[in-house]
Amino acid sequence: MTDRPLIRLNPGFERRLKTGHPWAFSNEIRMSPEYRAYPKGIPVRLESPEGWRFGTYMFNAHSLIAARLLDRDPAAVIDARWVRARIEDAIALRQRLGLGTYHRLVHAEADRLPGLIIDRYHDVAVVQANTAGMDRLLPEITAALTGALGLRAVVARNDSPVRAHEGLPETIALLHGTDATAVVEEGGVRFSIDPMGGQKTGWFFDQRRNRAAVAALCKGARVLDVFCHVGAFGLQCAAAGASAVTLVDSSAPALGHAMETAEMNGLAARVDTLRGDAFDVMEELGERGEKYDIVIVDPPAFAKSKKDRDAGLRAYGRMARLAAPLVARGGFLFAASCSHHAPLDLFAANIAEGITRARREGRILLTAGAGPDHPVHPLLPESAYLKGQLIQLM
Secondary structure, three states: OOOOOEEEEOOOOOHHHHOOOOEEEHHHEOOOHHHHHOOOOEEEEEEOOOOOEEEEEEEOOOOOEEEEEEEOOOOOOOOHHHHHHHHHHHHHHHHHOOOOOEEEEEEHHHHOOOOEEEEEEOOEEEEEEOOHHHHHOHHHHHHHHHHHHOOOEEEEEEOOHHHHHHOOOOEEEEEEOOOOOEEEEEOOEEEEEOOOOOOOOOOOHHHHHHHHHHHOOOOOOEEEEEOOOOOHHHHHHHHOOOOEEEEEEOOHHHHHHHHHHHHHOOOHHHEEEEEOOHHHHHHHHHHOOOOEEEEEEOOOOOOOOHHHHHHHHHHHHHHHHHHHHHEEEEEEEEEEEOOOOOOHHHHHHHHHHHHHHOOOOEEEEEEEOOOOOOOOOOOOHHHOOOEEEEEEEO
C-alpha cells in the first residue's frame, strides 16, 4: 500500500463519492487536529468509515472543497511520471480534435488535473494552478510541458482570486524561457497576447466556435461588438467580410489594443471604436435610431457569486432589452454569459424577456457553450459556465 495519510469521511457522506463524484467537502470529512496540520495539497488516501477506498486525493483542510480526486488507485505515485502521463493525455485529445496549436490544453477536473488550467499559444503555455495540490506540482507540470511540446516559454498566471480559497498567494511568474510574448491565430486574424500582463491566461478560447458561427453571417454586414475587450468577435467579423464593425468597451487600453490588431491585420479601414459604459452606449445608440445587422453582447460575469445571481440575471435581461432595438429587422443578436451562477435556463429566460420588452420577436438559431477543448466532468455539470445564444430578430 502506501504510507501517505489516511483521511476518513464522516458517517453518511459516502454515497455521492461512491457514484464517482471527484470532490469531498470539508463538512463531509472527519476533521481532526492532525488533519489540519497537514501541508496544503498533499496526496492522501480517502476512505469511508466502513473502509470503502475512494482513491488518492489531494487534501487541503483549509478549503471548502477539502479533497479532490487525483487517482482511483489509493497507492498511485503522484510524481513527475504521473504528471507527464496526464499532460500527454490532454495533448493527445487536442490533437485528435484537430485544434492545432492554439487552445485550452488542460481544463481542470475534466482532464483529471483538479484546479489546473493551461492555455497553449503555439510555443508558449500559460498555467494557472487554482488548487494547492497543483501548485505543489508546478515544477513537474512545467517539465512535462516543455518535454512534450518543446515550448519557448511557460508562464504561471497564478493571480486568480479563487486561489485565496485554498490559502494560496496571487503571483505571476515566468517558469521557463525568457520571452513570453505570444500570438493567437483565429478566424483569419492574428492577435498579440501578453501572458504576463493581460487578462486571466491571455485569451478566451472558450468562445472560439461561437465567434466562428457569428463571423459566418457577417459578409457585407454592419456589426456592433459590445463588451468587445480586444475585439475577438468584431475583428473576426471584419476579416469575414463585414462592411463596418464598431467596437464598444469601457477600457481605453483594450480598445487601443484592438485597433492595433486591426491595423496589423489590414482591417482598420472598416473598424471604429466607442469608449464608454456598455449600457449607456447601447441606450444612446438606440435613441439615435442606429441599426446593425449583427449585435454581439459578450459581457464579463454579472453574477460572480451566488448572492449576485438575481441581480446578475436582471442585468442580462436589461442587456438584451437595450441590444434588441439595435438589431435591424432580420438581423442577429448573439448574447453570452460566463457567469457560473447564471444557469442556462434562467439566462435564456432573461434574454427572452429583454427581447420581448424591446417589442421584438425572435427565433433561437444556436444555443452553445464552450468548445471541446473545455471538456466538462460528467459529475460537475456546473463547471460548464459558458452559455450563448444566437437569435434572429424580426
